[in-house]
Amino acid sequence: MSEKNSWLRQESQSWVTDGLISAEQRDQIVERYPAETESGTGSLVPKLLMGFAAGLVGIGLLLFVASNWAQMSNVVKVVLLNVVMLAAYAGSWQAYRRGRESSGAAFALLGSLTFGAAIFLIGQMYHLVAFNANALLTWAAVTLFVAYLTRSRLVFVAALSELLAYDLVNTWEYHNSGWIFLVVMLLAVPFLRGLQGRRQWVLTAYMVILTVGVIDLLARYEAAIIGVPAYALLLYFIGLLVRRRSEAEGIWLQLVGVRVSTLFVLADLVSQGELTDTISTRVVPGDLVATGVFAGLYVLTWGLQLKWKRPHGELLDGLYFVPVVLTAWYGGGGLPLLEGLLLAVAALFWILQGGAMNGERYRLNNGSVLFGLAVFGLYVAVASELLQGAAGFLVGGIVLFAVAFLLERNRRRAMKGGDGS
Amino acid sequence: MSKTRSLLLGLAVVLQVAVLVWIALTNQRILDNGEPILLQTAPVDPSDPFRGEYVSLNYEISTIDLSAVNVDEGAAGIERGDTVYVDLFPDGKYHKANSVWTEIPFMLGGPRIQGRVEWRSENTIGVTYGIEQYFTPQGRAIEIERSPQDSVDVQIRLWNGSARVEKVLVNGKEFVR
Numbered sequence: 001m002s003e004k005n006s007w008l009r010q011e012s013q014s015w016v017t018d019g020l021i022s023a024e025q026r027d028q029i030v031e032r033y034p035a036e037t038e039s040g041t042g043s044l045v046p047k048l049l050m051g052f053a054a055g056l057v058g059i060g061l062l063l064f065v066a067s068n069w070a071q072m073s074n075v076v077k078v079v080l081l082n083v084v085m086l087a088a089y090a091g092s093w094q095a096y097r098r099g100r101e102s103s104g105a106a107f108a109l110l111g112s113l114t115f116g117a118a119i120f121l122i123g124q125m126y127h128l129v130a131f132n133a134n135a136l137l138t139w140a141a142v143t144l145f146v147a148y149l150t151r152s153r154l155v156f157v158a159a160l161s162e163l164l165a166y167d168l169v170n171t172w173e174y175h176n177s178g179w180i181f182l183v184v185m186l187l188a189v190p191f192l193r194g195l196q197g198r199r200q201w202v203l204t205a206y207m208v209i210l211t212v213g214v215i216d217l218l219a220r221y222e223a224a225i226i227g228v229p230a231y232a233l234l235l236y237f238i239g240l241l242v243r244r245r246s247e248a249e250g251i252w253l254q255l256v257g258v259r260v261s262t263l264f265v266l267a268d269l270v271s272q273g274e275l276t277d278t279i280s281t282r283v284v285p286g287d288l289v290a291t292g293v294f295a296g297l298y299v300l301t302w303g304l305q306l307k308w309k310r311p312h313g314e315l316l317d318g319l320y321f322v323p324v325v326l327t328a329w330y331g332g333g334g335l336p337l338l339e340g341l342l343l344a345v346a347a348l349f350w351i352l353q354g355g356a357m358n359g360e361r362y363r364l365n366n367g368s369v370l371f372g373l374a375v376f377g378l379y380v381a382v383a384s385e386l387l388q389g390a391a392g393f394l395v396g397g398i399v400l401f402a403v404a405f406l407l408e409r410n411r412r413r414a415m416k417g418g419d420g421s
Numbered sequence: 422m423s424k425t426r427s428l429l430l431g432l433a434v435v436l437q438v439a440v441l442v443w444i445a446l447t448n449q450r451i452l453d454n455g456e457p458i459l460l461q462t463a464p465v466d467p468s469d470p471f472r473g474e475y476v477s478l479n480y481e482i483s484t485i486d487l488s489a490v491n492v493d494e495g496a497a498g499i500e501r502g503d504t505v506y507v508d509l510f511p512d513g514k515y516h517k518a519n520s521v522w523t524e525i526p527f528m529l530g531g532p533r534i535q536g537r538v539e540w541r542s543e544n545t546i547g548v549t550y551g552i553e554q555y556f557t558p559q560g561r562a563i564e565i566e567r568s569p570q571d572s573v574d575v576q577i578r579l580w581n582g583s584a585r586v587e588k589v590l591v592n593g594k595e596f597v598r
Contacts, residue, residue, distance in 0.1 A: 070558050078445045082438050089434045096422040104422075115437045122441060124556040126448035127475075127586040129549065131537065142437055149430045150422075 008033055074125050081118040085111055096150070105152035112143040112155060116162065132174050136166035141184060148191045153202045156191060164209045171216045178217040185210050200252075207235075207256050215264075223290045230294040232261035233321050237301050244308075261321065262348070262370045266377045294321075345374045368407045375403050451585045455578025456532055458509065458516045459590075462575050464555075464565050475556040476565045476589070478575060482507060482518045482534075483553070487544045495523030499546055503538045506582065507548065515574075521546075535582035552577050552584050557596075565589060565596060 012026045021029070069077070092107030116139040122128075123135065140162035147156035167181040185206075192206060211231075218227035235257030243250025298321065348371040379399060422430070464476040485507070487496055499505065499521075508520040510531045519531055536548035552575070557565070565573060574590040589596040 074445065074449060078441065082441060085437065085441075086434065089430070093422070093427060093430060097427075111434070111437075115441070118441050119444065122444050122448075124475075125445075126452075127552070127555050128448065129551045129554050131549075131551070138440065142433065142440075145433050146430070149426050149433065 077125060078122065081114065081121060085114040085118060088114055092150070101152075105150060105154045108146055108150045108152060109155050109158055112139075112146050112158065115139060115142060132176065133166050133170040136162060136169060137180065137184070140166050144184070144188055144191065156188075156202060157205050159188070160205055160209045164212060167213045167216060171220060177220060178213055181213045182217065185213065203252075211260055218290070226290040226294055228264045229261050229321060230290045230297065232257040232264070233294055233297045233301065235260065236321070237297050240301060240304060258348075258370060262373060266373060342378065345371070345378055348374050372403060372407060375399070448585055451580045451583050452578045452587060455580035455583075455585065455587075457587065458532055458577050458579050458584075459514055460575050460577060461515050461571070462573055463570070464568070464573055474559055474562045475554045476562045478553050478555055478586075480550075480552075480575070481515070482509070482550075483548060485518050485521060485546050485548060487521060487546060490518050491520035493522050493524065493526065496521060499523060499538055499541060501538055501540055505536050505538055505546070505548060507534050507536055508532070509534060532579050533582055534579055534584050550584050552586050555586055555589050565591060568592070 009030055012021070012029055015021050016023050016026045072080070088107050088111035092104045092111060095101075095104035095107055119135050119139060123130070140159055143155060143159035143162055146152075147159050163181060163184060167178050170176050170181065171178050188206070192203065214231050215228060218231070221227075236254045237257075239250045239252070239254030239257060241250070242253055461481045462478045464478055487499075491508075503523065506522040506525055507518050508522070508531050509516040510519040516532065520526075534550055536550045538546050539549050540547040555565070555575070568591050572592050574593075576587045576590060577584045578587045
């Protein structure tokens with residue numbers, strides 16, 4: 001306010017000089033925006049000093065606790081940890097009561113982080129040896145509950161991150177199955193619905209973490225070769241059902257399915273088939289079950305699309321999953337991925353065409369990215385076989401430039417005449 | 422924030438305090454009421470990403486030759502992940518394994534410690550008792566690690582089969598954290 005006032009005082013003087021306004025009018029205008037008063041300046045200084053003092057006290061306390069932590073008795077340590085946690089939650093409650101949502105969420109996050117830290121610190125105090133990842137699960141479950149109560153996206157994403165840490169430690173360090181992770185993730189669905197405002201990034205975080213957990217679980221049962229495409233198709237199928245209620249959310253979910261399978265194939269390509277080779281080098285019962293699930297879902301997806309008379313372009317989407325499965329099988333068998341990638345590029349082109357025909361923004365934008373990625377993957381596969389050195393880079397650069405140009409032109413044209421959905 | 426949500430948040434906070442106090446109390450109870458037992462150990466490799474620096478303790482009773490101790494009928498089928506109950510007996514200043522049970526026996530033996538089988542190789546089993554880590558302040562674990570062979574002992578507290586590390590002794594003197 002004070003900056004505006006001094007600007008106004010200077011500027012208004014030149015308006016009087018230029019004859020735009022009279023001196024009286026200038027005084028009246030300036031009076032409407034009072035200058036910084038003694039009391040105004042005075043109130044700012046104590047605030048700054050108080051903030052500075054609070055910071056100093058906080059740092060002092062932290063240093064005191066840190067340097068005396070080893071000497072403190074276990075009882076004092078436990079009390080101290082609880083006091084910090086309670087203070088954070090009390091701050092959160094107060095902030096929410098006063099309508100300060102951001103501060104409330106920040107304090108709630110601090111409270112849940114303190115709870116997690118306290119679990120590990122108490123474990124350290126008693127030299128506990130962990131035989132499982134239940135400490136992480138308890139922490140994540142509590143954070144999830146706090147996220148639900150506060151409706152905070154920030155706390156929710158923290159809970160998801162803790163769940164992911166639980167899943168990774170549980171699977172890879174303790175060699176347990178990830179079923180509990182999946183159950184808790186499903187329990188989080190109602191929480192997702194309760195979140196308000198812009199939640200697209202929260203949904204994306206949820207889907208990424210869910211997908212990591214699912215792939216973990218499938219890898220554990222050696223069923224990732226067809227399991228991952230089956231999971232991707234399941235997302236696509238659920239998206240199809242969701243579209244009956246919400247077109248945008250349904251298409252988003254369908255494209256998550258397409259993204260998952262595309263990234264799986266590309267990751268396998270980058271690792272030169274290592275991913276599918278490592279996951280399983282032989283056909284196991286898990287793969288057969290996943291193949292059955294995939295085939296059933298595939299028939300159901302096509303059947304429903306035909307029954308609901310989806311446009312021609314959308315029907316073509318389903319074809320995308322055929323090359324994905326072929327690629328996965330090729331990878332698992334240790335054969336080149338080139339054929340699968342060629343089919344993937346062709347199928348993604350169909351998705352793009354479908355989007356262009358119906359003028360759908362989501363399908364066009366995502367299809368463009370995925371098509372570009374698949375072409376890049378194809379180029380890597382071809383260049384590594386046929387083109388060496390500078391020629392490989394040169395041809396690759398020209399091809400990708402041309403593809404990017406054509407995709408963008410295609411997208412712009414379609415968007416002009418599309419429905420913008 | 423509605424009244425119901427405030428109440429539930431309060432409940433969640435009380436639950437968290439209860440969890441922390443419960444973890445602390447169950448462990449403190451063992452330290453307060455447990456029988457002091459001295460074990461011989463060989464410290465190795467520190468570090469834990471979540472909890473900081475520690476010394477990994479490998480006890481004499483961590484590896485048990487089943488043919489050299491008393492066992493019950495279930496011992497032949499012991500597998501990784503099984504729970505076993507190990508009776509200890511005093512041998513000089515240390516306690517050593519005397520019997521290995523796959524079910525809690527009715528008979529009274531020496532102090533009895535519960536463990537989990539980590540590996541098995543013919544007649545030998547590797548057992549963990551939840552006392553294999555000792556956390557130290559940053560940079561201090563190496564002091565224990567570099568101590569001469571056979572100079573590090575651990576005093577544990579054993580209560581109702583559960584054990585907790587009470588202190589680490591280097592050359593008979595308590596390692597002060």
